[in-house]
Structure formats: C-alpha cells, structure tokens
Amino acid sequence: MLGARILLESLKCSGVEVIFGYPGGQVLPIFDQLYDFDIKFILTRHEQGAAHAADGYSRATGKVGVCLATSGPGATNLVTGIANAYMDSIPMVAITGQVGTHLIGNDAFQEADVTGITRPITKHNFLVKDVKDLARVISEAFYIASSGRPGPVLIDIPVDVQRAETEFIWPEKVNLRSYKPTYSGHPGQIKKAAKLISVAKKPVIYAGGGIITSDAYVELKVLAEKIQAPVTTTFMGLGGFCGTHKLFLGMLGMHGTAYANHAIMEADLIIAVGARFDDRVTGRLDNFAPGAKVIHIDIDPSSISKNVRVDIPIVGDAKNILKELTGQIKRLPDTISWLKTIEGWKKKYPLTYKHNGSMIKPQYILEQLWKLTKGDAIICTEVGQSQMWACQWYKYLTPRTWISSGGLGTMGFGFPAAIGAKLGCPEKEVFNIAGDGSIQMNIQELATCVANKINVKVLIFNNGFLGMVRQWQELFYKKRYSYTPITSPDFVKLAQSYGALGLRVTKKSEVAKALKKAMQANNTVFVDFRIEPEENVWPMVPAGQAINKMIEGLA
C-alpha cells in the first residue's frame, strides 16, 4: 500500500472523523488519496485556522484533533496553533509534508526543519524516514497525544515516503518503554490528604483544566459537596464545576472574583486538582495563600512544587484520585462558619458594572446570552477584555462548553476553534466572543464556514480598541494609547460578501433581539455590537501583586 494511503487508513484506525488542512506540493500524494477517501476534510483558508480548528474540535469532543499542512510555509503556519494546544494540554496530531528524504538539509524549495522548530512546542514529534515505520509512528502519536498529560504531536512525512509502498499493518498495541504515565495515585498519600481534609477549617478546592481532561466533573462535585468546601476554578477549569452551584466561587486570579481570591488568601487548606499554579493565578508567589497547607493532585509530576510549595503531592489521574480520596474521608470538616464568611465576601464584593444610558455594556451582552441559552451552548472566545468578560459574566455548567486560549493567549484562536467545536458537536449552538482586533486575525475562515455550512455565531464586542492592551495603557502608562485604537472593516458588509449574515447593534435595547435573531438564523452570523469603548475589566490584580490586592474600578 502507498504511504499516503497508509496514513489515511491509520487515521481511520485511530478513530479520526475529520481532518482540517490545506494542500501543497509536498502533500500531493496524501491529497490524491483524500480525494475519494471516507474521512471528512475541511479546507480552511489558512493553516493556522486548521490547527486551531483541530484544537477546538478536540476541546469540544475530548477526541484527538487532526490537522494537515504542506512543508515549509504550510508547516510554519501551523506553529502558533501547535504552541497554543501545547500550552493548554490539548491532544492534537499535526501532520506535515516534508521535502524528499534525499533533499532534507539541502535548503530545498519549501523546506523547513519542522521537527526542529516544533520540538519545544510539541509533546513529541516524529520525522518518518521509512514507510515501514509509518503506521507504528501514527499509532504512537495518537497514544502520546491523548494519554498522560495530553498535548500536540507532530508527524513530518517526506513526500517520497508518502509515495513509497509497503504492507499496511496496524499495530494493535503501543508499547513505549520510555513512556508510562502514572494514573493511580499513591494510596499512602491519598490517606494523608484525607486526614488533612478532615481537620481543615477553611478548605478551598482549586480546580484546573485537569478536571476536564480526566473527565472528573462528577468526582469533583461529589468531593466538594461531601466536605462542603467552596470551589474556585482556573480559566482552563471553567465548566469543570457547575457555574450556578452554591459552592462555586467563580474563577480566581488576575481577573478572578474578589471572593475567590480572598478565599484562597484566607484558606487553611488548598486542594489543587489538575491545576498548575500559573502566574496569572498566584500573583506574587511569596504571598500566595500564606496560611494554607497544599494538597496537589496532578498527572504531570513536573507541575508539582514547580511554583508553590506542596505539602501532599499526589501524582496521577484526577478522576481516580478524587474518587479514592472522597471515599477515604471518614470525618467531615466543619466548614459552616467558613462558608458564612465566604457568603459575606460574595455580598460585599460582587461582580458588578454600571449601565450608561442606551450604551451597550459588554457584560450586559453576556448576561443576555446567558438568559437565552442557560448554559446550553459552547462559548469560544478570542483573547482580550471580551475573553475575560466571558469568564466572568457567563456561567459554564458542564465541561467542554468553554473553549478559550489560556496558556498562550492567542488572538485569532476563537473563530477557527468555534468551527472545530461546531463540527464536533453539530447539535450545539456555538458562539465566538470576539474583540474587533482578534476577529481580524483569522477572519478569512468566514469562507470556510459558509462553504461548509458551519453555522457559528460570532459576537463581536467592537470597542474600536485593542481593549486589553488599552486598559493596561490606561492604568500603567498614563493613558498613552500607543497603537491600540484599531479600525475595522464594515463587519456587516464583510459577512454579507462572504455569504454570511451580518447584524449591527448599537443600542442596549436591541441586544436580546439581535442575539435571538442570530440564534434563529440558519447561517453563519457576525453580530457587530458597538460597545462602550473604554470599559475596563474589573476586578484586576496588577501583575506581580498578591491576589487580594485587587484594584476595583467601581469602588
């Protein structure tokens, strides 16, 4: 069988239903096979879009996303998307064509050292030099991408390998002597953690993206309810705990809720699950949760004690460990007065904003969106203020309803990610919350949407600024708005010219109507909301400060 065919058969054996990609000279044999092969292929309008779409598909479904590009510029266009998936531990397989093996290293036309370039931004990568290795490499790539702490894996395939022939043998099992992720937690450590929980007075559960990866939503809920501990999630953990639950504190950190941050700072026990104490969460490290003992559950040993000193590390899969741990807790901690204190903070420091006549406040759009969808939708975002408002003002009830670029903070992610999410979950309404800056970074994917009838609804929070950067300039650079005012095309006409529906909303009173119209439309929709231009995201912890040193714009 031809190498190119082996690739496709192997993808099929790995359960792949859709590939996002773009053709070129060094993947011609693969595209020739795709022509009549039974796998859906989505032609994006840019390889970056393909990578983000594969990523969004993966976040929405939990399956491994797949993207495909040609050598050289095709491959380098994937780089941002691969780095994005890497930072957020998203399972993805990226396939790139490469110049013929005899030309590698010759500065051949469209040659780039793609395994070299992507080494620090992939969980692993392969250059396949012999067609006999191809099937095995693909099976290993899928196994590595989806097991342990997931991540992107790249397979670089020279064009002569795609054209070479060998027998197709799909390996039934992957066996890598050097890679054996730990899934079950150490029983002794779990026992110790259970004891610590029993005597805690002010416990807080701090849950991250690991809850979603390990499918531990139920186990987390059971633990929290059993020990009556409040739960805060990271940005990546949104949806890992029900957003309307009375134990929920919202997100913590730089733009987290004041009550989540106060709870962390006052806690005597932090139960961290599948979270990595990122600097956007901890703020000033030596001041983070000063009075707390820390239990840290994570599948990646290198996440433990990297930033914050941990008292009880437990390496393994969150789902397994949470179940074990909950079972081990014999005596329940008394948290009644702790929960009262937290209720007090919730009343004293609620998330708020001020209305301003008929002006559209971004928070208001999200409140209306919540009212209309009640959480039954997938919310993707771009990066910036609009993204932070989406964290704060919409409630995520279940895992995989929140899709956003966390670790890398990639503008241009949301729209293609929404395409991937919609393909993975066609029955769900999929929104992309976008700034007017970010949406222009991958706006070409409108063509992909319309051509494939992928009906995502893009809500543009148009403030005429690169808002988040402008906010920092306002607060820390004396309002010198250096290159942050940004112009845009007429989004309504632009959408129309692509064959999508464009709507413009300039008054608060029209917001709900427009959202309804967008939801009813059997088309891709761009809604251009003209929002308050200089609205800020509050509260905010300035970078490098302790997380209870929040600035509150309204106070």
Added chain:
Amino acid sequence: MRHTISVLVENKFGVLARIAGLFSARGYNIASLAVSETQDPTISYMTIVVEAQDEKILEQINKQLNKLIDVITVTDFTKKDHVDRELILLKIGYTIKDKQRLEDLFKKYVGKIIQVKGDTAIVEAVGDQAQIKQLLEVLSEFGIKELVRTGRLAITN
C-alpha cells in the same frame, strides 16, 4: 552547585537536540555533557553535569527530563554512591629536563605522555574531579597551551 546526573535515552535521531533544547528553553546551565551508545545499541547514555542553585531546580530538571518521551531513566548522583571519571588531553610546554618530573607526576596520577614534538608534549590523564583539578594545577606550571576534556562520566556502584 554542580550536580551530576545520568540519562538513559532511546538512541534515536534528534534526542540530543531534545535534551539540549530542554536545558536552554528552561534556562538551566550544562557544565558538561557526555553521550554515547551503551552495550544495547538502541540506548544511549548521557552524563550531564548541571549547575543548579537549589534542590528545587534540580528536582525540576529531573522531572522535565523524565517528561521527554525518549527518556528512559534519569539518575541523580548527588545522593548516590558513584564513580566518576574524566579524561583530559593537553598540550604543555616541554623540555627534556621536564621528562623526569612528568613521569613522577604520572606515578601519582593516572596519565602519560603521548607524544613530544619540539617544545610541546601531548599528555593524557584520567581521574575524578578532585584529581583532575589538582593535576591541572600542577601542569599549569609547565604552561598549558591547549586543553580538551571529555566532561564527566559517571556510573553508580
């Protein structure tokens, strides 16, 4: 402080780049690095001497190395009984009257004169950290014109 660690890796294309890349990306300093095949040709053995200010960094280096798919095991020799050696080759200033002194020296240290050409001798020596350090101090009296070293090799005992 310097620490010696060994890393068993799959003997595959690009592995050295992965290890080196990890150190540079995370800002760890490599003082020396020695790599070669083992008795099993599918496995390579690396001895790496790293500069790490504290335990925490050493622990991270260990964990990050373990995270690489091609890394089979990582051994930190800091708290382990082990034997370490380094081979050095030098060109030193030489006259015939230095001969006896060098020969005496190599009764105390493992080494020998390999070649003499005009006013220069090439010598080799093997030893652990302390021995090599002492020997280099003595040899510096002859005038060291060139020095190459393998970097440390270490093995547990």
